[in-house]
Amino acid sequence: MYQTTLSPRVSETDGVGHINNTTLPVWFEAARNPLFSLFTPDHDFAKWKMVIIKTTLEFVKQIYFGTDVEVRVWVKRIGNSSLELYEELYQNGEVCAKNAVTYVNYNLAEQKSEKIPEAIRAELEKHLYV
Ligand SMILES: CC(C)(COP(=O)(O)OP(=O)(O)OC[C@H]1O[C@@H](n2cnc3c(N)ncnc32)[C@H](O)[C@@H]1OP(=O)(O)O)[C@@H](O)C(=O)NCCC(=O)NCCSC(=O)c1cc(O)c2ccccc2c1O
Numbered sequence: 001m002y003q004t005t006l007s008p009r010v011s012e013t014d015g016v017g018h019i020n021n022t023t024l025p026v027w028f029e030a031a032r033n034p035l036f037s038l039f040t041p042d043h044d045f046a047k048w049k050m051v052i053i054k055t056t057l058e059f060v061k062q063i064y065f066g067t068d069v070e071v072r073v074w075v076k077r078i079g080n081s082s083l084e085l086y087e088e089l090y091q092n093g094e095v096c097a098k099n100a101v102t103y104v105n106y107n108l109a110e111q112k113s114e115k116i117p118e119a120i121r122a123e124l125e126k127h128l129y130v
Pocket residue numbers: 045048050051052053054078079080081082083102104106113
């Protein structure tokens with residue numbers, strides 16, 4: 001499991017007093033930085049590999065400014081070129097959001113999906129959801 005702690009910003013709070021729904025995809029993406037580094041270690045966008053293809057976000061409880069949140073990311077399934085992640089966001093020890101997301105290992109220069117390399121696959125297997 002990959003784990004990231006984030007501090008909600010005042011500007012992420014909406015007129016109703018809770019963290020706005022549009023913020024959550026950004027927080028979940030931030031928690032995927034170790035995975036982006038795995039696929040593109042030098043962060044060169046010309047060689048970027050991870051392209052998002054599908055996401056399903058569940059809002060379980062409201063989230064508020066003033067208390068850090070923790071995002072946990074597991075690898076749910078490693079396909080040929082695709083990768084499914086399962087993610088949970090916690091505040092005060094309670095799960096507030098769940099997200100499932102699929103990425104494709106995509107060669108943007110050649111515009112084609114590519115098999116996930118064995119070395120990356122081995123690293124991903126250490127973070128499988130059980
Ligand atoms: C990504 C696509 C090109 C895939 O097209 P296609 O389906 O034709 O490809 P394949 O047949 O080869 O399938 C590959 C792989 O994907 C699985 N798959 C296909 N469809 C789905 C689906 N609906 N749900 C789940 N999985 C699916 C399929 O089974 C194959 O899996 P295997 O494991 O069996 O190989 C095409 O779909 C496409 O172009 N989609 C649009 C993608 C897009 O525009 N995404 C949003 C923009 S990208 C983005 O937001 C982004 C994020 C970043 O973090 C960036 C960081 C840095 C730079 C850029 C970034 C960026 O642009």
